[in-house]
Amino acid sequence: ENGQKEDSIIQNDLSESFEEEVRAFLSDEEKLHLFDDLTKVNPVTTTTVLKCLQARYTVNLFYTNAGCSLVALNPFQPISCLYSPELMREYHVALRPQDLKPHIFAVAEQTYRNVQSQLDPVNQSIIVSGESGAGKTWTSRCLMKFYASVAASVISPKGNETVERIEKRVLDSNPVMEAFGNACTLRNNNSSRFGKYIQLQLDRFHHLSSASIQTFLLEKTRVAYQAPNERNFHIFYQITKGATAEERLEWNLPEGADYRWLPNSERNLDEDCFEVTRDAMFHLGIDCSTQNNIFKVRYK
Numbered sequence: 001e002n003g004q005k006e007d008s009i010i011q012n013d014l015s016e017s018f019e020e021e022v023r024a025f026l027s028d029e030e031k032l033h034l035f036d037d038l039t040k041v042n043p044v045t046t047t048t049v050l051k052c053l054q055a056r057y058t059v060n061l062f063y064t065n066a067g068c069s070l071v072a073l074n075p076f077q078p079i080s081c082l083y084s085p086e087l088m089r090e091y092h093v094a095l096r097p098q099d100l101k102p103h104i105f106a107v108a109e110q111t112y113r114n115v116q117s118q119l120d121p122v123n124q125s126i127i128v129s130g131e132s133g134a135g136k137t138w139t140s141r142c143l144m145k146f147y148a149s150v151a152a153s154v155i156s157p158k159g160n161e162t163v164e165r166i167e168k169r170v171l172d173s174n175p176v177m178e179a180f181g182n183a184c185t186l187r188n189n190n191s192s193r194f195g196k197y198i199q200l201q202l203d204r205f206h207h208l209s210s211a212s213i214q215t216f217l218l219e220k221t222r223v224a225y226q227a228p229n230e231r232n233f234h235i236f237y238q239i240t241k242g243a244t245a246e247e248r249l250e251w252n253l254p255e256g257a258d259y260r261w262l263p264n265s266e267r268n269l270d271e272d273c274f275e276v277t278r279d280a281m282f283h284l285g286i287d288c289s290t291q292n293n294i295f296k297v298r299y300k
């Protein structure tokens, strides 16, 4: 019994001294935002980690390393210069990009260098994960923009035209995927309702040579059923709002008709722009008549 008592006294002492350490760490409020790598936080507790991230968020620092992972916080507003071509370049030409501020470009550049440094190139993967609205779509767009710019920055021996076309196609895949696979939900106006696996292939000069996207787990039930205050996939709103009079006739879409499958259509979102999707489809090689076939599915 005595032994148990001693154990519990030691336990109490330990937890008190641990709490004291947490308090001491948090008391230095001014310094919390300086922790640019969460592995340097000591002691590591949910509170200390969250307080550091919160302190960084307050001073507009949205990226923090966590060892070899990167934690990205969603600023929910455009932050000027955070994604500029100049900054992209800065990370690309840096001697040690990991010594610059934590950023998605540092991860992108490091991954690119990992491919370059191999005698027998080894595939590299970046996993972007988080809850709905966390910024995964945004982050993958940033990565694609980075590679489209960096992997094409030198004139290709194949001729610049091919490279430009691939870059453009890589970027144009986003509006098309988002039109057909994203919808407005309670948590995110532009929520992807599918998972995707994007592959970017580089040639031996480390220029983009091709790309492929595989999608999985598309939430197909959304076409027939949408939760209250949510919407169907963007493409349906784009078509009904953006079709010309001639197309309406051909696609059997009378103006002002009330469609069961088009809830909350009075809300106008940036994502409702049909023109953007059509332009992107053209650049991807989907011609007018194929587009027409896609859009003229029978609506009731």
Ligand SMILES: Nc1ncnc2c1ncn2[C@@H]1O[C@H](COP(=O)(O)OP(=O)(O)OP(=O)(O)O)[C@@H](O)[C@H]1O
Residues within 6 Å of the ligand: 073, 074, 075, 076, 077, 078, 079, 130, 131, 132, 133, 134, 135, 136, 137, 138, 139, 188, 190, 191, 192, 193
């Ligand atoms: N780094 C950022 N800078 C500015 N705005 C951002 C950033 N990241 C995300 N956002 C904003 O937050 C919104 C939600 O982000 P995003 O669509 O990328 O989330 P998600 O994780 O892909 O969500 P879902 O799983 O629902 O698709 C974006 O539409 C954008 O307005």
